[in-house]
Amino acid sequence: MNLLSVENISKAYGERVLFEDLSFGINKDQKIAFVAKNGTGKTSVLNIIAGKDTPDNGQVVQRKGIHIAYLSQEQNFDSSLSIQETIFATENKILPIIKQYEEALKNTEDAENYQKAFELMEQHNAWDFETQYRLILSKLKLDDLNQKVSTLSGGQKKRLALAIILINKPDLLILDEPTNHLDLEMIEWLESFFKREKITLFMVTHDRYFLERVCNEIIELDQGNLYRYKGNYSYFLEKKEERIAQETSSTEKAKNLFKKELDWMRRQPKARTTKSKSRIDDFYEIKQKAKKRRQDHAVQLEINMERLGSKIVELHHLKKSFGDKIILNDFEYVFKKGERIGIIGKNGTGKSSFLNILTQKEAIDGGKVVVGETVKFGYYTQKGIQIKEGQKVIEVIKEFGEYIPLTKGRKISASQLLERFLFDRKKQYDFIEKLSGGERKRLYLCTVLIQNPNFLILDEPTNDLDVVTLNVLENFLLDYPGNLIVVSHDRYFMDKIVDSLFVFRGEGIVENFPGNYSDFRTYEDSKPQEPIQKTTKTTSTKESSPKSKLSYLEKREFGALEKDIEKLERKKTTVESFFMKDGITEEEVNEKSKELQEIISLLEEKEERWFELSMKLEG
Structure with missing residues (x-):
């Protein structure tokens, strides 16, 4: 059943044409990913479909009476309301019934009012809805329902918007980068939720494991043309490679990129197993696997970075707290040459603070950070690039460096680095104000890399980057010979780039795990499962038994x-x-x-x- 049809839509801003004559349909229960390079109008397409923007030409026709929900990058809530009030303010006939029941629970002496509320819950079968409603809020870490929206961070607001959409179960759900601002645990829960639920999705995401496991169709916008692939990410890679090969032999480089990506996908274990049959406890074996992954990569870009001395960075008995919140408690580590470490942990456990401590941008409460004399940090933060009005792309990068030296006297110029990161010669002379959010992130990455650091630190580098750019970044980092630390919720990226992990558990506990994210998930999932806490409803006339028996x-x-x-x-x-x-x-x-x-x-x-x-x- 067709829910929505996009018919010959076009969009331009002045002389800049984003897309022309795009047409496609969305049918019930399809889970579609929309893939395109940054700056080609992905978010504009989403806005048009959701009715937040209008096309210059063409139209969007939707089935009469369908409910469409849109998770955008920006959220607008009434800041005077609490989380619960914001949720209850949405149009959902079950939520007021739950609210009435919860109010009645506060005053059980009013038996008549309580009985009426209880019967309404029974009549509308609201118990299951309430259970799922509370599960969604719990999984998205929105536990304090009385917290005012005005006090929420940008990430919390996005999680609240996502929770409202999932609770209200629309006919069509449009998502713009749904995994941004979610930690790994939340992403895996959302992935499982979408796989399990019968729900129609149309989304933009850079999370390739998400694409692999959730989507059953991919629509690609490439050089103004639309291509549909009836399958997941692996299938998309395979068919795109075939398409490029058929179109022209001169695109051998692009073809190889997708072939290598597909080969890598097929070699990898699943990032998450539901249950493991045995406990992995031989850490040396995991470490050997990690080392072999790196050796499998053939270096193409021999970067001639400044030599690292014997002393790199030493962390001695580090202590750090923010009020009662402990970030580090007597943490120690001595970095060795060429280590590639990923940092994972729930939001708020101190991952970004740790990077600021490492680069001595943030003071510690105790201990000592010793940085070797030869260490040159390159630090990509989440703040992004500071825009100067009137600057062109090439001028921005040349402020930080003219070239990256390679072995045998070769070098990559600033312009060549920009080309490698998908800024063609024409784009290099665009004013920076014209760049999309993803393009600015790409440029910021280039400004960090052109400085040729020998210790590279990346804090959520994959946010807002398209899949093609992520491939380019990964290949660059696989060739990078220095030390590397990455904070990322992109499991695919972490699997490909890092050899070991710092796992931030909270309460100042940081564990060193010698493997990538897939290894870690397998290890974690093989632990004995903790008992699941079940909720039961309260009855007024007789005791109810927990919903634990199978029908x-x-x-x-x-x-x-x-x-x-x-x-x-x-x-x-x-x-x-x-x-x-x-x-x-x-x-x-x-x-x-x-x-x-x-x-x-x-x-x-x-x-x-x-x-x-x-x-x-x-x-």
Whole structure:
């Protein structure tokens, strides 16, 4: 069933044409990602579909009576309201019933009012809705419902907007970078939520694991033309490579980029398993795997950075708190040459503060930071670039450096670096005010890299970058010979770039894990599961039993799932053994890789459902 049709829309700002004559449709239950380079009008397309903007030509036709919700980059709330008041102010017939019941709970002496509220909850089956409503708020860390919107950070406001949309269950959900401002735990929950729920999505995201696991179709805008791919990210990479190869042989470089990306995707383990059958405890084995990943990469860009001495950075007994909130508690680490460390942890655990301490931009409460004399930091922060009116792109980067030296006397000029990061010669002479948000982030990255640091620190470098730019950045960083520290919620990026992790657990606890993010998730998921806290409803006339027993249909489903999982495991083993054969063709590899991907996705889905039902059974 078609929910919305985009018919020949065009948009331009002055002489700058973003896109012309775009047409596509969105059908019920499709989960579509919209992929395009920064600056080609992705957000403008979303705004037009959501009715927040109008096209210069063409129209958007939507099915009568459908409810469309839009998660944009900017949120506008009444700052005088609390989180709960903001949620209850939305148009949802169940929310006032829940509110009435919660008010009645505060005054149980008024038996008549309480009974009436209770019966309304029963009548509208609001118990399940309330449970999911509270789960969504909990998962998005919106626990203090009385907190005023005026006191929320930008990230908290975006999470509130996301929560409202998920609670209200629109017919079509339009999302602009939904994983920005979410920590890794939230992203994985949202990923699982979208996989499980029957919901129609149209979104822009740079999160490639999200694309891989949530989307069943990708629409790409490339040089003014639209291309549709009926599959996930791996399928998109494969078919795009084929398309580029067919179009012209002169694009060999672009073809190789997508081929390498697809090969890497196929070699990687899943970033998250629902449950692991065994505990990984041999850290040396993980470390060896991490080292091998780096050796597999063939260096193409031999950067001749300033030599690092024997002493790099030493952290001795670091202590840092903000009031009662402990960030570091007696933390120690001595960096070695060439280390590539990712930093992960929930929002608010002190990741960005740690980077500021490392670069001595923030004072510590105790301990000592010792930086070697030869260390030259390059620090990409979340603040972005300071714009000077009237400056051109090339002028901005030349303020920081003219070139990056390579081995054998070669070099990359400022202009060549910009080209590498997708600023063509014409774009280099554009005024900086004309750049999109993603293009400004790209330029900021170039200003950090042109300084040729030997210790590079990147704080959320993937935010607002398109998939193509992320490929370029990853290839540059894989060639980078110095020390590297990255804070990122982009699991795919972390898997590809880092060899070990600092895991910020909160309360000043920081663990050193010798592997990438996929290794860490596998390790974490193999821990014994903590009991899930269940909520029960309060009845007025008789005791209610917790909703922990399986219904007759759920029991049948549970038994069938165990058989299905067993069959899929056998099928997975059979397909995997195929790759061990000699003489298999590339076509056979592609076909079997796609089949294996489908089996793994289905297996994860069934294991997730089995796990949910087993928790109810145990409860």
